[in-house]
Amino acid sequence: MATAVATHAHPPTSTGLDHRKIAIWAFIGSECMLFASLISTYLIYKGRSVVGPFPHEACDPPKCATHLHAILNIPVTSVSTFVLLMSSLAMVLALAAVENRGKPGYEGIMGSSKLWLLVTAILGTTFLGFQAYEFTSFVHEGLTIRTNLFGSSFFTLTGFHGAHVTAGVLWLVTLLAIDMKRGLGPKDAILVDISALYWHFVDVVWIAIFTLVYLIH
Amino acid sequence: MADQFTHTNADIDVHAMGEMHEHPTWKQYKWVALILTLITVGEVWLYYIPSFVASAAFVPVLLILSAAKFAIVVLFYMHLKYDHKIFRGLFTGPLIIAMATLVSLLFLFGHLSIGS
Amino acid sequence: MATAAVSPAYAHAGASEKSGVWSWLTTVDHKRIGALYLYTALAWFAIGGTEALIMRIQLQGPNGHVVSADTFNQLFTMHGTTMIFLVVMPLSAAFFNFLIPLQIGARDVAFPRLNAFSYWVYLFGSLFMNSSWLLGMAPNGGWFGYAPLTTMAYAPGLNIDFWMLGLQILGISSLAAAFNFITTIINMRAPGMNLMRMPMFTWMAFVVQFLLVLAFPVITIALVFLQFDRFFGTNFYTMTAGADPLLWQHLFWIFGHPEVYILILPAFGLVSEILPTFSSKPIFGYPVMVYSGILIAFLGFGVWAHHMFAVGMGPIADSVFSVTTMLIAIPTGVKIFNWIFTMWGGNLRFTVAMKFAISLVALFTIGGISGVMHASPPADLQQTDTYFIVAHFHYVLVAGSLMGLWGGIYYYFPKITGRKLSESIGNWHFWLTFIGVNLTFMPMHWSGLYGMPRRIYTYDAGQGWHIFNLMSSIGAYIQAVGVIIGFWNLFRSRKNGEIAGDDPWGAPTLEWSIPSPPPEYNFAVIPTVTSRYPLWDVKSPQLTAEVPHSKHGDERNDVQVGGKHVAAFHDHLSAGTPEGGINPNAKQASTKVPLKTAEQLGIPMPFPTIKPLFVALFMTFMFGSLILIHKDKTDLAITGVLVFAAAMTASLYLWLTSPLEPNHT
Numbered sequence: 001m002a003t004a005v006a007t008h009a010h011p012p013t014s015t016g017l018d019h020r021k022i023a024i025w026a027f028i029g030s031e032c033m034l035f036a037s038l039i040s041t042y043l044i045y046k047g048r049s050v051v052g053p054f055p056h057e058a059c060d061p062p063k064c065a066t067h068l069h070a071i072l073n074i075p076v077t078s079v080s081t082f083v084l085l086m087s088s089l090a091m092v093l094a095l096a097a098v099e100n101r102g103k104p105g106y107e108g109i110m111g112s113s114k115l116w117l118l119v120t121a122i123l124g125t126t127f128l129g130f131q132a133y134e135f136t137s138f139v140h141e142g143l144t145i146r147t148n149l150f151g152s153s154f155f156t157l158t159g160f161h162g163a164h165v166t167a168g169v170l171w172l173v174t175l176l177a178i179d180m181k182r183g184l185g186p187k188d189a190i191l192v193d194i195s196a197l198y199w200h201f202v203d204v205v206w207i208a209i210f211t212l213v214y215l216i217h
Numbered sequence: 218m219a220d221q222f223t224h225t226n227a228d229i230d231v232h233a234m235g236e237m238h239e240h241p242t243w244k245q246y247k248w249v250a251l252i253l254t255l256i257t258v259g260e261v262w263l264y265y266i267p268s269f270v271a272s273a274a275f276v277p278v279l280l281i282l283s284a285a286k287f288a289i290v291v292l293f294y295m296h297l298k299y300d301h302k303i304f305r306g307l308f309t310g311p312l313i314i315a316m317a318t319l320v321s322l323l324f325l326f327g328h329l330s331i332g333s
Numbered sequence: 334m335a336t337a338a339v340s341p342a343y344a345h346a347g348a349s350e351k352s353g354v355w356s357w358l359t360t361v362d363h364k365r366i367g368a369l370y371l372y373t374a375l376a377w378f379a380i381g382g383t384e385a386l387i388m389r390i391q392l393q394g395p396n397g398h399v400v401s402a403d404t405f406n407q408l409f410t411m412h413g414t415t416m417i418f419l420v421v422m423p424l425s426a427a428f429f430n431f432l433i434p435l436q437i438g439a440r441d442v443a444f445p446r447l448n449a450f451s452y453w454v455y456l457f458g459s460l461f462m463n464s465s466w467l468l469g470m471a472p473n474g475g476w477f478g479y480a481p482l483t484t485m486a487y488a489p490g491l492n493i494d495f496w497m498l499g500l501q502i503l504g505i506s507s508l509a510a511a512f513n514f515i516t517t518i519i520n521m522r523a524p525g526m527n528l529m530r531m532p533m534f535t536w537m538a539f540v541v542q543f544l545l546v547l548a549f550p551v552i553t554i555a556l557v558f559l560q561f562d563r564f565f566g567t568n569f570y571t572m573t574a575g576a577d578p579l580l581w582q583h584l585f586w587i588f589g590h591p592e593v594y595i596l597i598l599p600a601f602g603l604v605s606e607i608l609p610t611f612s613s614k615p616i617f618g619y620p621v622m623v624y625s626g627i628l629i630a631f632l633g634f635g636v637w638a639h640h641m642f643a644v645g646m647g648p649i650a651d652s653v654f655s656v657t658t659m660l661i662a663i664p665t666g667v668k669i670f671n672w673i674f675t676m677w678g679g680n681l682r683f684t685v686a687m688k689f690a691i692s693l694v695a696l697f698t699i700g701g702i703s704g705v706m707h708a709s710p711p712a713d714l715q716q717t718d719t720y721f722i723v724a725h726f727h728y729v730l731v732a733g734s735l736m737g738l739w740g741g742i743y744y745y746f747p748k749i750t751g752r753k754l755s756e757s758i759g760n761w762h763f764w765l766t767f768i769g770v771n772l773t774f775m776p777m778h779w780s781g782l783y784g785m786p787r788r789i790y791t792y793d794a795g796q797g798w799h800i801f802n803l804m805s806s807i808g809a810y811i812q813a814v815g816v817i818i819g820f821w822n823l824f825r826s827r828k829n830g831e832i833a834g835d836d837p838w839g840a841p842t843l844e845w846s847i848p849s850p851p852p853e854y855n856f857a858v859i860p861t862v863t864s865r866y867p868l869w870d871v872k873s874p875q876l877t878a879e880v881p882h883s884k885h886g887d888e889r890n891d892v893q894v895g896g897k898h899v900a901a902f903h904d905h906l907s908a909g910t911p912e913g914g915i916n917p918n919a920k921q922a923s924t925k926v927p928l929k930t931a932e933q934l935g936i937p938m939p940f941p942t943i944k945p946l947f948v949a950l951f952m953t954f955m956f957g958s959l960i961l962i963h964k965d966k967t968d969l970a971i972t973g974v975l976v977f978a979a980a981m982t983a984s985l986y987l988w989l990t991s992p993l994e995p996n997h998t
């Protein structure tokens with residue numbers, strides 16, 4: 001009875017779930033609204049810029065002083081999208097490796113959480129590299145965050161996403177450091193689990209951005 | 218790092234309490250990754266077919282494809298298909314409100330309209 | 334009062350080391366954090382109230398010139414912003430903090446340090462925003478800060494910078510707290526405390542956390558756009574670049590309308606605790622109360638554009654938002670009727686808390702009705718931007734939220750401090766407030782309908798507004814006297830109030846089963862809950878005889894709350910008190926005996942820590958540094974942001990890598 005629950009440990013959680021996992025899902029729910037606001041604004045302002053460059057259309061004199069070609073680089077972004085998708089695969093493998101540490105089938109490469117955490121972080125960084133490349137090339141082509149509505153809403157939306165990826169990479173690197181220092185075992189799975197949820201969420205946001213911003217016009 | 222962030226209770230067998238139903242394994246994960254890749258390739262491919270881009274199907278098809286990717290990642294990689302129903306509620310509730318807000322805003326700003 | 338009573342009602346062994354400034358700076362105890370919220374919010378209430386008084390002095394008669402137009406703008410902006418973000422929300426947060434764990438039978442919140450962090454962010458954010466007064470540059474764009482009027486082109490001073498950065502900081506506080514409470518309520522309920530047994534306050538608090546989590550990101554983004562426009566020259570609100578003047582309004586009100594429910598639902602929750610206790614009746618229609626709260630919250634996301642009827646959204650949008658707005662009045666009305674039926678036929682006790690609660694029911698209804706009036710676009714076109722709207726939202730916010738919160742303070746003060754507030758002083762407080770509120774805000778309906786616009790700093794004679802304004806001003810002075818008396822009551826009762834005992838009101842819920850003030854661990858033994866009204870099941874079973882949800886009716890003679898009888902599980906833990914049954918009348922039976930400490934009981938308590946404070950401090954400085962951009966010190970601003978971001982991250986790492994509590998396994 002209740003006295004048996006006694007005093008020494010914390011009482012079990014009501015749902016049997018870990019606090020942190022509930023919190024991260026609530027956080028993700030909140031982030032849905034954050035990105036919905038950003039994406040809405042981008043879409044509302046789509047086609048309303050008064051000066052170029054534009055995302056999908058070229059701009060010629062007299063509207064623009066010089067010829068400006070459509071600015072979005074679909075091939076490059078397709079590759080970076082693929083990179084981010086693959087990072088999600090590496091992330092689930094990292095989680096599986098930690099959860100199943102020592103179980104059959106998780107020896108060697110499949111069981112190396114260090115490897116998969118590292119791969120995830122590297123792929124995330126690669127994505128950021130693509131974004132840095134994209135941003136600088138846009139600037140060279142005359143699109144900054146101040147140029148027009150498209151520039152403002154585009155850089156803010158994708159920049160916010162990039163900031164989320166950056167935070168995710170830092171988180172992954174921290175986990176990797178812990179893994180190197182003392183190893184992550186099944187009882188640490190929750191740590192990897194919540195970072196994975198965050199990471200995948202950032203990935204699905206990109207899935208939406210890729211379609212809504214880059215492909216549809 | 219965050220492992221002392223809060224209480225975890227060693228006394229409780231979380232598995233017994235149904236937190237984690239078996240997560241998928243590498244076999245499923247790699248199929249998921251393959252499907253995601255294929256859909257992405259498909260999307261980009263469609264983007265490069267001018268006649269399709271000009272057609273009325275372009276936007277809906279792309280939306281459906283990306284919604285499919287979104288759902289797959291959420292269900293499999295984020296384990297929503299397997300996990301506790303509370304997580305499903307915590308995610309889908311806000312997601313629905315977020316999407317409804319987005320769509321209403323597009324109506325209000327005249328990017329969508331009823332009828333025409 | 335007797336000097337013997339000056340020593341705390343009970344003293345746990347470690348009491349001496351638990352006082353002092355340092356212990357407050359490092360506390361992670363939800364009850365102490367709740368107290369910090371309470372006293373900080375009351376301090377801001379005094380300041381926000383003073384701002385209101387100055388405005389009322391100015392408007393008392395025609396052509397008042399106590400303050401300049403610009404100062405007046407700063408006053409109404411800061412008054413609104415303060416009252417909403419620094420007073421009503423934090424007062425609600427005080428109760429979330431103090432009550433949620435006690436009501437669900439938990440020892441703390443899910444993330445105690447995050448909880449401390451939320452408070453410090455609130456404190457520093459509020460100080461930051463108000464520091465603008467010292468520069469004479471307080472925000473002056475209204476609490477809704479309509480862009481483009483708040484962009485550099487129209488508002489070049491630092492005023493708006495303080496406002497937008499301050500709100501951004503405060504938003505982080507609310508969000509962090511919301512994640513914490515969602516987790517707490519989902520995951521830390523005592524055995525048997527299923528969702529439909531949760532006290533109404535906890536339910537409304539739960540709903541509010543979701544409103545916070547979904548509404549605040551939207552204003553965050555709207556504010557980010559504004560910051561980028563002002564600091565980096567982006568075009569979100571630049572009309573010449575093709576921007577839409579309605580973007581801000583939409584984003585702001587998508588946040589803003591849920592925000593008004595964030596402001597009212599906690600007060601609704603408190604009233605739903607007070608009325609049953611002082612009517613000696615279970616709440617009428619508990620499930621309906623729960624569902625209507627959820628419905629209000631859900632519908633609350635679909636009505637925002639009723640704040641924008643005047644901008645010309647077109648007949649379809651106007652109709653849709655008009656209908657949804659009228660719909661939302663239904664669940665609200667349901668609550669009103671349920672409260673009335675709760676009191677109906679009850680054995681009413683008119684304590685001060687009860688009086689405040691009843692006036693919420695009565696006066697909120699007036700605000701709700703004027704709300705439904707301007708839910709109709711043609712009517713709203715007459716009323717919008719007039720004092721009629723001011724009357725509406727003060728009836729819901731002051732006569733509603735604040736009355737409810739004062740009721741909550743009178744009701745829970747004994748639990749928080751161990752002493753009751755004085756009822757006789759409280760009566761003065763209540764009646765002056767009641768009269769003052771109505772005298773202030775009722776005439777505003779008329780000044781509004783006679784065409785007096787909101788936010789004007791002075792007006793000419795001969796427009797038929799004078800008499801109403803005079804009434805409003807006199808009402809405001811009366812309110813001020815009432816509030817001062819209320820503050821005095823709080824101040825004196827902390828030391829001299831009547832000792833309360835565990836359950837001074839004969840209330841039904843768990844928080845009243847433990848000592849007042851509760852020991853740091855709250856429950857020596859986590860209770861097992863078998864009904865919605867565990868204490869009544871034991872102490873006054875006749876009250877719950879008809880509650881269908883008290884399922885274990887027949888087991889009632891041996892109700893398991895904490896393994897023993899309700900109060901027993903604490904009394905038998907105090908050294909020297911004979912183990913035994915409850916003694917509801919023995920208010921002070923065990924109060925002189927020190928309770929056992931957490932250590933003696935072997936309950937692991939989180940370590941006090943200063944780290945959340947530092948994270949909050951550095952975060953505030955990080956945002957605050959951005960102000961320097963407009964002082965043409967961009968380099969310094971960037972350096973500041975980077976340095977403080979690094980300091981914040983470092984303290985965060987220290988926080989996350991240090992253990993929460995002694996290892997107990």
Ligand code: HEM
Binds near residue numbers: 593659704726734
């Ligand atoms: C029965 C429910 C309610 C209805 C139908 C309602 C309706 C409205 C409408 C249509 C407006 C816009 C008027 C205008 O600007 O022309 C309004 C303004 C306002 N309402 Fe309510 N309301 C309700 C409840 C509340 C509650 C519970 C609160 C807060 C606790 C609240 C706070 C406000 C505030 C602060 C404003 C003014 C915002 C501003 O322009 O600064 N309302 N309400």
Ligand SMILES: [Cu+2]
Binds near residue numbers: 590593636640
């Ligand atoms: Cu509203």
